[in-house]
Amino acid sequence: MEAYFFGQRKSIPPDFAEWLDPRVTAAVSIDMHRGHLDESPDCPCPAPRGREIVEPINAFHRICRRQGVPVIHVKTVLRASGVDDTKGYRSAWRLTFPMTAGPIPNADAHGLQGTRWTEFVTEVLLDDHVVDSKKRLSIFYPTDLDFLLRNLRRRTVVLTGGFTDCCVLNAAFDAANRDYRVVVCRDLVRGFSVEMEDAALRIVSLHLGLVMDSADLLASWQRQLASAAG
Numbered sequence: 001m002e003a004y005f006f007g008q009r010k011s012i013p014p015d016f017a018e019w020l021d022p023r024v025t026a027a028v029s030i031d032m033h034r035g036h037l038d039e040s041p042d043c044p045c046p047a048p049r050g051r052e053i054v055e056p057i058n059a060f061h062r063i064c065r066r067q068g069v070p071v072i073h074v075k076t077v078l079r080a081s082g083v084d085d086t087k088g089y090r091s092a093w094r095l096t097f098p099m100t101a102g103p104i105p106n107a108d109a110h111g112l113q114g115t116r117w118t119e120f121v122t123e124v125l126l127d128d129h130v131v132d133s134k135k136r137l138s139i140f141y142p143t144d145l146d147f148l149l150r151n152l153r154r155r156t157v158v159l160t161g162g163f164t165d166c167c168v169l170n171a172a173f174d175a176a177n178r179d180y181r182v183v184v185c186r187d188l189v190r191g192f193s194v195e196m197e198d199a200a201l202r203i204v205s206l207h208l209g210l211v212m213d214s215a216d217l218l219a220s221w222q223r224q225l226a227s228a229a230g
Contacts, residue, residue, distance in 0.1 A: 001220050004186060004211040006202050012210065019156055019181045019210050022221040026154040027064045028072045029057060030139055030161030030168055035076065035110050035117035044110035044117055049190040050162040051121075057160050057188050058123045060214050065125070067221050070152050074131040074139045074161075076111040077118050084135050085111075091136060093166070101192075111135075138170040146178060156181035158217065164191030165200040172208045182209030183217065 001012045001020065018024065032054065036047035061071045078084040085091055086108050098104055109117055124130065129152075133143045140146055149157070157180050159168055168189050172182045184204050191197040205211045 001216060002212075003205070003216075004201065005205045007198065007205075016210060019183055020217070020220045020224070021156065022067055022069050022224060024154055024181075025156040025158060025183075025221075026070045026072055026149060026152060027061060027158045027160065028074060028139065028145075028171070029061070029122060030074050030159065030171060031076055031134070031163075032057060032073070032120060032122040032161050033075045033117065034119045034121060036162060037121045038117070042106045042109075044106040044108070045104060047162050047190065049192075053160070053162075053188050053190055054121050056214075060160065060185070060188055060218070061123065061128075063218055065127070067218075067225060069158075069221070070129060070154065071125075072129045072131060072145070072148065073120060073122070073124050074134055074143065074145060075118060075120065076134045077113050077132045078111040078135055080113045080115075082108070082112070093137070137167050138174045139167065140171070140174040140178070149180070155179075156183065158183045158185060160185050160188035160214075162190050163196075164189040165196040166191070169200045169203065172204050176208040184209065184211050185214040185217065186211050188214050 002009050003012050035044050037051050064071050094107060109115060111118060129148060131143050131145045135142060157175050159171055161168060168184065172184060175182045184201065186201055191200060201211045
């Protein structure tokens with residue numbers, strides 16, 4: 001079994017067994033909602049690169065469910081009053097991101113409760129878990145994700161979604177700082193650009209966990225489950 005260590009594909013040492021164990025793993029999808037992925041011109045925080053991973057993430061989740069790996073969907077939802085952000089303490093990204101990406105005309109609508117921008121684009125099934133209290137860049141702040149993972153008895157998180165160089169990277173840092181085992185599926189995340197994706201994944205592999213192709217991870221799970229079944 002191999003992973004990407006600072007961009008180079010290498011064999012995974014035995015010490016990483018917990019990272020690859022489906023019995024202690026949860027799949028966590030980040031911000032795959034219309035606020036990033038809608039194709040309309042008034043999309044409040046467009047992440048067009050993320051649209052190409054919607055169906056691959058759906059396919060990945062279908063296999064996760066069959067193999068007994070819980071699927072968790074995390075999304076940003078801000079109170080409709082605006083007090084969580086635009087009328088309270090404004091998130092830094094609202095000021096910094098436009099300096100490079102240019103003006104975002106409908107940015108104030110991003111994540112507002114009750115709007116279509118908080119609707120998932122990926123498939124969400126009844127037995128999946130939804131965490132909808134994300135209000136900043138990390139999936140752990142100020143959400144109950146840690147509480148949910150501990151009650152599911154899961155120590156490893158497989159991260160998918162976007163942005164690779166923003167919310168996914170923040171998630172990987174916060175998960176590792178809480179002693180979760182972190183796996184990022186490099187083919188199921190997208191960022192600001194190819195260059196930024198690569199930089200973020202190199203950081204993950206250097207400090208936080210495993211960067212893998214989802215097919216390799218699923219193959220590892222399948223072998224382990226088949227072996228356990230005898």
